[in-house]
Amino acid sequence: xxxxxxxxxxxxxxxxxxxxxxxxxxxxxxxxxxxxxxxxxxxxxxxxxxxxxxxxxxxxxxxxxxxxxxxxxxxxxxxxxxxxxxxxxxxxxxxxxxxxxxxxxxxxxxxxxxxxxxxxxxxxxxxxxxxxxxxxxxxxxxxxxxxxxxxxxxxxxxxxxxxxxx
Amino acid sequence: xxxxxxxxxxxxxxxxxxxxxxxxxxxxxxxxxxxxxxxxxxxxxxxxxxxxxxxxxxxxxxxxxxxxxxxxxxxxxxxxxxxxxxxxxxxxxxxxxxxxxxxxxxxxxxxxxxxxxxxxxxxxxxxxxxxxxxxxxxx
Numbered sequence: 228x229x230x231x232x233x234x235x236x237x238x239x240x241x242x243x244x245x246x247x248x249x250x251x252x253x254x255x256x257x258x259x260x261x262x263x264x265x266x267x268x269x270x271x272x273x274x275x276x277x278x279x280x281x282x283x284x285x286x287x288x289x290x291x292x293x294x295x296x297x298x299x300x301x302x303x304x305x306x307x308x309x310x311x312x313x314x315x316x317x318x319x320x321x322x323x324x325x326x327x328x329x330x331x332x333x334x335x336x337x338x339x340x341x342x343x344x345x346x347x348x349x350x351x352x353x354x355x356x357x358x359x360x361x362x363x364x365x366x367x368x369x370x371x372x373x374x375x376x377x378x379x380x381x382x383x384x385x386x387x388x389x390x391x392x393x
Numbered sequence: 394x395x396x397x398x399x400x401x402x403x404x405x406x407x408x409x410x411x412x413x414x415x416x417x418x419x420x421x422x423x424x425x426x427x428x429x430x431x432x433x434x435x436x437x438x439x440x441x442x443x444x445x446x447x448x449x450x451x452x453x454x455x456x457x458x459x460x461x462x463x464x465x466x467x468x469x470x471x472x473x474x475x476x477x478x479x480x481x482x483x484x485x486x487x488x489x490x491x492x493x494x495x496x497x498x499x500x501x502x503x504x505x506x507x508x509x510x511x512x513x514x515x516x517x518x519x520x521x522x523x524x525x526x527x528x529x530x531x532x
Binding site: 329342343381 | 511
């Protein structure tokens with residue numbers, strides 16, 4: 228008698244598990260995929276080569292987003308879809324464009340600027356060639372930073388400091 | 394990227410100090426650091442770090458053009474020469490005639506910026522002309 232009750236209880240709990248798990252997996256993978264693809268279409272301006280696959284409620288995303296924020300926002304959107312268990316986000320972000328090249332001042336305005344900057348440092352001689360400022364002569368250590376600050380605003384290619392520092 | 398590693402402390406300090414429009418570029422083995430510092434004090438600290446990493450600026454591998462974002466007309470700036478008066482000139486350049494002097498530690502009013510080197514200012518005595526920006530510290 229006891230065994231049959233136990234058996235009945237076991238069957239009942241087993242049935243409950245089946246019912247619960249079928250509720251939990253109530254959304255079919257195919258339906259989920261369609262929903263995810265609709266979401267992808269909605270953000271088509273932010274992403275290229277996007278695709279998704281769904282297996283047992285786990286969504287795998289592929290594609291290239293234009294930036295990190297649109298990528299993570301989309302992951303949040305997909306996670307919020309009812310029936311999605313988890314998201315494997317294999318999408319990437321477009322690398323940023325290379326920075327604009329550094330603009331180097333032409334020698335004439337550069338020389339003019341160097342003349343102005345070195346005026347108060349009579350021991351300093353400065354030459355300019357192809358954007359490179361070459362400093363010779365001598366200067367007090369306490370004045371060096373002041374001079375360098377001025378010269379660095381002139382957009383030189385580089386500054387060769389050959390000064391004798393006292 | 395090696396230069397960015399060498400000057401990592403400087404670059405980190407620039408970000409922490411709130412340098413805006415910060416641009417860090419490496420080109421032909423020179424690191425170019427551009428941006429606008431929030432204060433003269435912030436700029437001085439960056440120069441102190443630069444001088445610590447490359448003592449006496451001997452390496453020639455950095456051009457740091459970080460200036461104090463001053464700027465709006467009407468801003469007061471203090472004359473921060475070593476001790477002498479600051480020449481006020483007719484135009485932006487040391488070849489221009491001197492039209493006035495601003496006393497050491499006095500305040501001038503910024504009218505406009507001709508460029509990063511020369512600012513058009515008005516002295517306390519009302520003289521108008523161009524002063525060398527290196528000796529002006531926006532207040």
